[in-house]
Amino acid sequence: MNPGVHDMLSAWGPQAGHVAWLWNVFLAICTVVFVALMVALFMALRRAPRIDAPEPPDLGTVNVPEPRLRRSVATAAAITILGLLALLVASVFTDRALARLPLQDAVNIQVTGHQWWWSVKYVDGAVSETFETANEIHVPVGRAVVVQLAAADVIHSFWIPSLAGKRDLIPGRSATLAFRADQPGIYRGQCAEFCGLQHAFMAFEVHAHPPAEYERWRRLQVATAAEPAEAQAQRGKQLFQSVSCAMCHTIQGTLAQGKKAPDLTHLASRRTIAAGTLPNTAGNLASWIADPHRHKPGVTMPAIPMSGEDLAAIVAYLGTLQ
Amino acid sequence: MRHGPLGEKPHPHKGRTKDGLAGGEVVARVLDETWSDPPGFLGWFCAVNHKAIGRRFLVTCLVFFALGGLLAATMRMQLSRPGNTLVGPDLYNQIFTMHGSTMMFLFAVPVFQAVAIYLVPLMVGARATAFPRMTAYSYWIFVFGGVMLYGAFFVNAGPDAGWFSYPPLAGPEYGAGKRSDIWAQMITFTEVSALLDAVIIICTVFKMRAPGMTLNRIPLYVWAMLVVAFMILFAMPAVALASSLLIMDRLVATHFYNPGEGGDVLLWQHLFWFFGHPEVYLIFLPGLGMISAMIPTFARRPMFGYTAMVLSLIATGFLSFGLWVHHMFATNVPELGKTFFTAASMLIAIPTAVQIYCWIATLWTGRLNFKVPLYYVLSFFVILVIGGMTGLMLASVSLDSQVHDSYFVVAHLHYVLIGGAVFPLFGALYYWYPKFCGHLMSERLGRWSFWLMFVGFNVAFFPMHILGMNGMPRRVYTYPAELGWGTLNFVSTLGAATLAIGIFLTLVNALRSARHGEAAGADPWGAGTLEWLAASPPRTCNFAALPVVHGRDPLWQGVPAGQVDHVCGLAADVREVLCTTVADAKPDSRMIFPEPTPAPFVAAVATTVLFVGSIFTPWAVVWGSIPLAIVLVWWFWPSQREAEEELALESTEELRAEQA
Numbered sequence: 001m002n003p004g005v006h007d008m009l010s011a012w013g014p015q016a017g018h019v020a021w022l023w024n025v026f027l028a029i030c031t032v033v034f035v036a037l038m039v040a041l042f043m044a045l046r047r048a049p050r051i052d053a054p055e056p057p058d059l060g061t062v063n064v065p066e067p068r069l070r071r072s073v074a075t076a077a078a079i080t081i082l083g084l085l086a087l088l089v090a091s092v093f094t095d096r097a098l099a100r101l102p103l104q105d106a107v108n109i110q111v112t113g114h115q116w117w118w119s120v121k122y123v124d125g126a127v128s129e130t131f132e133t134a135n136e137i138h139v140p141v142g143r144a145v146v147v148q149l150a151a152a153d154v155i156h157s158f159w160i161p162s163l164a165g166k167r168d169l170i171p172g173r174s175a176t177l178a179f180r181a182d183q184p185g186i187y188r189g190q191c192a193e194f195c196g197l198q199h200a201f202m203a204f205e206v207h208a209h210p211p212a213e214y215e216r217w218r219r220l221q222v223a224t225a226a227e228p229a230e231a232q233a234q235r236g237k238q239l240f241q242s243v244s245c246a247m248c249h250t251i252q253g254t255l256a257q258g259k260k261a262p263d264l265t266h267l268a269s270r271r272t273i274a275a276g277t278l279p280n281t282a283g284n285l286a287s288w289i290a291d292p293h294r295h296k297p298g299v300t301m302p303a304i305p306m307s308g309e310d311l312a313a314i315v316a317y318l319g320t321l322q
Numbered sequence: 323m324r325h326g327p328l329g330e331k332p333h334p335h336k337g338r339t340k341d342g343l344a345g346g347e348v349v350a351r352v353l354d355e356t357w358s359d360p361p362g363f364l365g366w367f368c369a370v371n372h373k374a375i376g377r378r379f380l381v382t383c384l385v386f387f388a389l390g391g392l393l394a395a396t397m398r399m400q401l402s403r404p405g406n407t408l409v410g411p412d413l414y415n416q417i418f419t420m421h422g423s424t425m426m427f428l429f430a431v432p433v434f435q436a437v438a439i440y441l442v443p444l445m446v447g448a449r450a451t452a453f454p455r456m457t458a459y460s461y462w463i464f465v466f467g468g469v470m471l472y473g474a475f476f477v478n479a480g481p482d483a484g485w486f487s488y489p490p491l492a493g494p495e496y497g498a499g500k501r502s503d504i505w506a507q508m509i510t511f512t513e514v515s516a517l518l519d520a521v522i523i524i525c526t527v528f529k530m531r532a533p534g535m536t537l538n539r540i541p542l543y544v545w546a547m548l549v550v551a552f553m554i555l556f557a558m559p560a561v562a563l564a565s566s567l568l569i570m571d572r573l574v575a576t577h578f579y580n581p582g583e584g585g586d587v588l589l590w591q592h593l594f595w596f597f598g599h600p601e602v603y604l605i606f607l608p609g610l611g612m613i614s615a616m617i618p619t620f621a622r623r624p625m626f627g628y629t630a631m632v633l634s635l636i637a638t639g640f641l642s643f644g645l646w647v648h649h650m651f652a653t654n655v656p657e658l659g660k661t662f663f664t665a666a667s668m669l670i671a672i673p674t675a676v677q678i679y680c681w682i683a684t685l686w687t688g689r690l691n692f693k694v695p696l697y698y699v700l701s702f703f704v705i706l707v708i709g710g711m712t713g714l715m716l717a718s719v720s721l722d723s724q725v726h727d728s729y730f731v732v733a734h735l736h737y738v739l740i741g742g743a744v745f746p747l748f749g750a751l752y753y754w755y756p757k758f759c760g761h762l763m764s765e766r767l768g769r770w771s772f773w774l775m776f777v778g779f780n781v782a783f784f785p786m787h788i789l790g791m792n793g794m795p796r797r798v799y800t801y802p803a804e805l806g807w808g809t810l811n812f813v814s815t816l817g818a819a820t821l822a823i824g825i826f827l828t829l830v831n832a833l834r835s836a837r838h839g840e841a842a843g844a845d846p847w848g849a850g851t852l853e854w855l856a857a858s859p860p861r862t863c864n865f866a867a868l869p870v871v872h873g874r875d876p877l878w879q880g881v882p883a884g885q886v887d888h889v890c891g892l893a894a895d896v897r898e899v900l901c902t903t904v905a906d907a908k909p910d911s912r913m914i915f916p917e918p919t920p921a922p923f924v925a926a927v928a929t930t931v932l933f934v935g936s937i938f939t940p941w942a943v944v945w946g947s948i949p950l951a952i953v954l955v956w957w958f959w960p961s962q963r964e965a966e967e968e969l970a971l972e973s974t975e976e977l978r979a980e981q982a
Contacts (some may be wrong), residue, residue: 009791019724022720038704040682043686044698047688049689050692054619054846055622057850061624062873062879070627073630080672093716167723172587173653190795200800
């Protein structure tokens with residue numbers, strides 16, 4: 001499976017673009033200074049005569065000023081200060097450019113970090129227009145996205161390297177992050193603040209669509225889950241509502257209204273399961289439900305003992321949740 | 323003839339033998355006898371001699387360095403390929419927490435204090451550190467803290483919330499078991515030890531310098547340690563406070579870090595980084611000091627720009643307290659405030675740059691005696707400068723928003739800490755080894771070790787810059803193959819193995835040279851500072867006669883005609899020391915130093931009982947303080963014999979006066 005773009009230097013939006021530009025400025029200035037310093041050191045080593053034993057020290061400089069050396073060091077220090085000033089100015093201008101992302105007509109999303117997954121809530125429009133999903137954020141190309149960040153348990157950090165820098169999600173505090181994707185595509189993101197056992201598998205994806213396609217997706221998400229047609233899937237729905245799945249998961253339009261775990265209303269439309277841990281295939285889904293700890297040791301989802309037949313029915317039902 | 327307050331009479335024999343070169347070897351032997359620690363197994367627990375404590379302290383820190391290194395090797399093996407299952411997430415989290423905590427609290431800070439406990443008295447021309455018993459106590463406390471941490475780790479109760487231990491992950495709700503309490507108490511142990519050592523170093527430098535060693539003649543290494551000691555004094559209490567609040571949250575249900583009850587998780591980050599950022603500088607300033615000691619010796623000329631160097635050290639010490647928020651750029655602290663910290667972080671590059679320029683100027687005008695320590699010093703220029711530049715990148719708010727908490731930071735911090743502290747420390751090891759063991763280390767093996775370390779280090783850590791920019795976050799126990807991080811991680815693991823072999827060669831070198839190394843005289847490198855006046859290894863009393871200093875490099879500059887070259891007249895059969903004034907190092911007063919005693923060891927045991935007990939119950943603080951108080955009373959109980967000896971010294975003075 002193509003994991004999506006995940007690289008701070010391949011910038012696909014203005015925010016990551018500004019930072020990539022700043023990176024180039026820093027890299028250029030630092031490289032010049034580093035090379036200059038190495039040349040100076042190399043010349044000093046070339047120039048100074050070699051001796052093999054501790055000869056008597058040169059005490060000619062005790063209490064005697066060395067104006068040439070002093071001038072050189074002072075000049076080098078002055079150049080250093082100028083270089084640092086240049087870096088500072090470049091940095092501050094980048095901060096300003098980042099803060100000036102146009103936000104009119106922005107898409108508003110609430111992202112909450114949980115151990116170890118992301119809940120994503122689209123909050124624009126009337127209440128009937130809002131909906132919730134998990135671990136997969138869809139955005140329209142060319143429109144700014146304002147993400148309100150919150151944490152449900154410990155500190156997490158929201159990071160999509162190809163679109164924007166990271167922001168921490170801190171319990172008891174609110175933060176926002178704005179970005180814009182300028183090209184359609186799939187951009188990978190991952191939690192960047194150590195958050196416990198499965199910090200390594202707390203990924204998410206940002207899918208950027210052309211506006212019409214985004215609108216289609218949004219319409220689909222607002223809808224409640226479709227009623228399954230096949231008998232096996234129908235049995236799966238019954239099972240889902242009667243065994244412990246429904247204690248934690250929500251499927252809109254059914255009795256399952258748990259709030260502890262990812263909303264599964266449109267699970268089948270997502271590319272991955274378990275916060276980017278596995279591709280969303282029937283086999284992976286079955287294997288995940290049978291024993292989540294095999295894939296993600298320490299995850300809060302328990303393994304529910306059930307027959308192979310029941311498991312197949314639930315997987316079949318989840319497969320209908322387009 | 324006067325008597326003591328309780329009617330003590332002056333000791334009949336003590337105080338008659340005086341030190342000084344006139345007495346020759348006989349008096350020197352008496353001095354050695356006076357300053358020696360008791361022999362035997364039990365005597366080992368009574369030791370207060372700064373060289374004995376410093377040696378043990380150093381070896382203990384190096385053992386922790388090796389343990390931390392083994393943990394790092396395990397992590398590198400786990401990460402060498404995607405989806406590896408060598409260690410699971412629970413163990414991995416314990417391992418990286420232990421690695422960070424060990425390297426920061428049990429190696430990087432204490433190892434330089436250990437070296438200072440050994441070297442500073444020699445470099446300032448004293449016979450002991452100030453507060454010798456406290457030196458012993460701080461060592462034992464340190465050992466017990468480290469043993470507790472590793473004991474917990476071996477019974478699967480090692481801390482697992484990172485060396486930074488952020489709540490709520492380390493708090494009562496999400497940090498189950500006693501793991502984070504162990505971490506918080508380890509902080510308390512190392513804290514007590516570090517603060518006491520800081521006080522010891524400050525007092526030794528301020529009050530025990532040889533006459534004539536005015537403030538502007540103090541060796542640069544000693545200056546660096548003085549600045550570091552002051553920084554410890556101001557930085558460490560912040561983390562002690564933070565960890566005490568954490569343990570209270572966990573043990574007695576306070577809510578300092580609980581946002582649900584009006585606490586604030588960012589409070590932890592402010593307190594922790596107010597300590598954590600100066601921590602970086604108090605790890606690498608001693609390295610700078612060591613470089614300033616080695617470069618003049620191997621360039622055969624006094625250091626260029628002494629005043630600029632000292633001012634740079636002090637400026638770094640001050641500025642390091644104004645940078646802590648650059649560890650928190652990803653949080654929601656106000657944006658304008660963050661910009662201030664960007665500017666402050668850039669500012670601190672200036673004093674370090676000035677020092678680097680002064681070193682290059684010294685090398686430029688010197689004649690180079692190219693020995694192994696100089697190799698390590700030169701590698702510092704390459705590695706630390708790269709680390710400093712990536713540090714500038716991290717100082718920029720917007721650039722940091724991308725690279726923060728990624729492998730880029732892992733690369734950066736290892737470039738700074740290994741380049742700024744470990745490479746200079748290894749250079750210092752080769753440089754001062756004769757002063758510890760009396761033999762030189764093998765040059766050939768040293769060069770092999772150096773090149774393996776240098777190449778290995780860069781191969782291990784340079785790829786991490788790229789991994790971070792490719793989006794690899796820190797503190798992940800594994801990663802999916804599709805992301806393409808496997809190759810660079812594998813290369814990095816190979817580099818780490820090379821680095822480990824290089825370090826191992828130095829260990830072999832040190833062990834071999836202790837027996838088979840070329841015998842070193844007092845001053846094998848032809849250096850200029852006072853520690854090279856003492857024998858290698860120094861005799862128990864350090865100096866048979868305390869030197870008098872007439873320049874910055876007393877061994878090079880010698881004694882001007884007609885000036886005194888040593889102090890005489892201190893008692894040789896009593897631990898009498900000379901105190902000098904802070905600025906001008908003029909003889910000020912004499913003091914009797916305490917004798918060896920097991921009290922520091924016993925007090926450390928009692929303190930350990932209190933600290934470890936308070937992991938489990940707050941009542942340990944109450945009941946544990948009783949035995950501790952008893953031990954401390956015993957420790958500080960004035961002895962009749964000491965009073966008599968003191969009186970004897972005064973009475974002989976009177977005797978002399980009468981004779982005159």
